[in-house]
Amino acid sequence: MSESGEDSPSGPDGKDGPSIDDPRFVARLRRGDAAAFARLVDELNGRMLALARSFCSRPEIAQEAVQDTWMAVIRGLGGFEGRAPLRSWIFSILVRRARTVAVRESRHQGQIEIDAGFSRGMDGRDREPGIGDRGRWQIRPAPWGFEDPEAAMLTREALGMVESALGRLPEAQRAAVLLRDVEGLDTQEACNILDVSETNLRVLLFRGRSLIRRALDDYGRSKPAVPGRRRVTP
Amino acid sequence: MIWSCHEITHLAADFLERRLAIRRRWAVRMHLAMCRGCRAYVHQLRLTFIALRALPPGDLVPDQRHRLLKAFEEHYKPD
Numbered sequence: 185m186s187e188s189g190e191d192s193p194s195g196p197d198g199k200d201g202p203s204i205d206d207p208r209f210v211a212r213l214r215r216g217d218a219a220a221f222a223r224l225v226d227e228l229n230g231r232m233l234a235l236a237r238s239f240c241s242r243p244e245i246a247q248e249a250v251q252d253t254w255m256a257v258i259r260g261l262g263g264f265e266g267r268a269p270l271r272s273w274i275f276s277i278l279v280r281r282a283r284t285v286a287v288r289e290s291r292h293q294g295q296i297e298i299d300a301g302f303s304r305g306m307d308g309r310d311r312e313p314g315i316g317d318r319g320r321w322q323i324r325p326a327p328w329g330f331e332d333p334e335a336a337m338l339t340r341e342a343l344g345m346v347e348s349a350l351g352r353l354p355e356a357q358r359a360a361v362l363l364r365d366v367e368g369l370d371t372q373e374a375c376n377i378l379d380v381s382e383t384n385l386r387v388l389l390f391r392g393r394s395l396i397r398r399a400l401d402d403y404g405r406s407k408p409a410v411p412g413r414r415r416v417t418p
Numbered sequence: 419m420i421w422s423c424h425e426i427t428h429l430a431a432d433f434l435e436r437r438l439a440i441r442r443r444w445a446v447r448m449h450l451a452m453c454r455g456c457r458a459y460v461h462q463l464r465l466t467f468i469a470l471r472a473l474p475p476g477d478l479v480p481d482q483r484h485r486l487l488k489a490f491e492e493h494y495k496p497d
Contacts, residue, residue: 216494218491218494221486222487225483226483229478229486230475230476231475254486311427312424312427315427319422319423321423321453321456324458325458325462327461328458337469337472338472343472343473350470366471366473393463396466396469397462401462404462
């Protein structure tokens with residue numbers, strides 16, 4: 185997460201060179217470096233499509249929003265001032281486009297309004313299943329039994345579960361989790377892109393993360409328990 | 419300051435991202451030292467973050483990729 189500093193845009197270069205949010209990468213794009221643009225497309229297109237699907241129910245409409253966004257990015261790079269990270273700028277263009285095409289589509293189909301739950305009554309009083317009336321665990325989360333928990337999270341099996349759980353989240357929760365946890369944008373950037381308050385974002389994230397943790401729960405519990413201390417600090 | 423397990427579940431993400439002020443942070447730590455359920459919960463949330471951050475970017479249809487690259491090159495083609 186960006187607050188911890190581990191994804192600092194000007195941090196050390198990865199195997200593909202500077203991060204796409206690094207000003208040096210942006211400079212390459214602005215010079216017309218096709219290899220840099222290819223990398224940008226490879227890194228972001230799938231995520232953009234997933235985010236667009238949060239606003240557009242039909243895949244081809246989401247695809248159209250992504251395509252429009254890329255064209256706007258190509259045209260707009262010259263004027264991109266770098267005040268926000270590149271990916272944040274691209275996602276904000278995408279969300280505007282996706283909302284526009286979704287509204288157009290819904291009018292076409294005779295529906296009136298689209299609000300994928302971004303502003304529905306949210307009071308932050310959501311309770312994790314297992315928490316009793318007095319605010320304590322009645323049914324405690326069962327420990328997961330991985331021998332090497334971090335490595336277990338990177339297996340195809342675990343990632344597949346997370347991906348499918350993400351796909352089942354309500355749209356607004358999915359958009360919040362994608363921007364904040366998958367892309368690693370900070371709270372303010374995610375709020376700006378989705379046009380929600382910090383409080384609403386918190387609730388969307390709480391609900392979304394909760395469902396994804398629970399999706400991993402069956403997997404984790406199916407492994408034999410390994411005794412020892414579990415690390416809880418970051 | 420004593421937090422309930424319910425409150426810990428709501429503070430857990432900020433705790434993991436080091437976004438809590440120091441006193442709150444210590445209050446969470448104290449709770450975790452005493453509560454097995456919350457320890458498991460926070461640990462699992464930390465692992466959930468690791469998995470989310472590691473999701474692959476997804477595939478792109480080659481034809482579509484080609485078209486985008488062409489559009490980029492044409493835009494930057496020297497006149």
